[in-house]
Amino acid sequence: MSSERTYIMIKPDGVQRGLVGEIIKRFEQKGFKLVAMKLWAPPREFMENHYADLSSKGFFAGLIEYMVSGPVCSMVWEGAGAVAAGRVMLGATKPSDSATGSIRGDFCIEVGRNICHGSDTVENANKEIELWFPDGVTEWDSCQKAWIYE
Numbered sequence: 001m002s003s004e005r006t007y008i009m010i011k012p013d014g015v016q017r018g019l020v021g022e023i024i025k026r027f028e029q030k031g032f033k034l035v036a037m038k039l040w041a042p043p044r045e046f047m048e049n050h051y052a053d054l055s056s057k058g059f060f061a062g063l064i065e066y067m068v069s070g071p072v073c074s075m076v077w078e079g080a081g082a083v084a085a086g087r088v089m090l091g092a093t094k095p096s097d098s099a100t101g102s103i104r105g106d107f108c109i110e111v112g113r114n115i116c117h118g119s120d121t122v123e124n125a126n127k128e129i130e131l132w133f134p135d136g137v138t139e140w141d142s143c144q145k146a147w148i149y150e
């Protein structure tokens, strides 16, 4: 499995409900490496751009209202298979379908308040990382590497 980077965002409900630490803890404990993070409230147009592929959906206006209702915590996590593993850790989009043990399965009830976002493909991850972190990420060596990878 090759090393990848994935864009993970804690949505406004996740921030307001005090789940930032819990979500970071899960990614750290899994063995992924944090290479970028910021807490901020991007302008509406920025969020519309992030979700541009959903602009024709009936829930788009509500989604954008939700996403600009408070600060989000944007992160980039790195590691082998990080994109697919990140999606599994988040759980299915609809919390009623999310496995217990996943972030959505454990902490939320409705699709319109589903706490977190994670890139769905490596290609989209690279696009999202460029959008959210145009100045790049922080490269560093983790002393845990030899204990996580063979």
Ligand SMILES: Nc1ncnc2c1ncn2[C@@H]1O[C@H](COP(=O)(O)OP(=O)(O)OP(=O)(O)O)[C@@H](O)[C@H]1O
Pocket: 054, 059, 063, 092, 093, 111, 112, 113, 114, 116, 117, 118, 119, 120
């Ligand atoms: N039927 C719906 N009603 C309300 N909101 C929805 C609905 N479907 C999706 N959403 C919202 O739009 C977001 C993006 O939907 P998408 O289909 O891209 O799922 P996803 O890739 O799992 O989610 P995300 O991009 O947030 O990680 C969902 O996470 C959810 O917040």
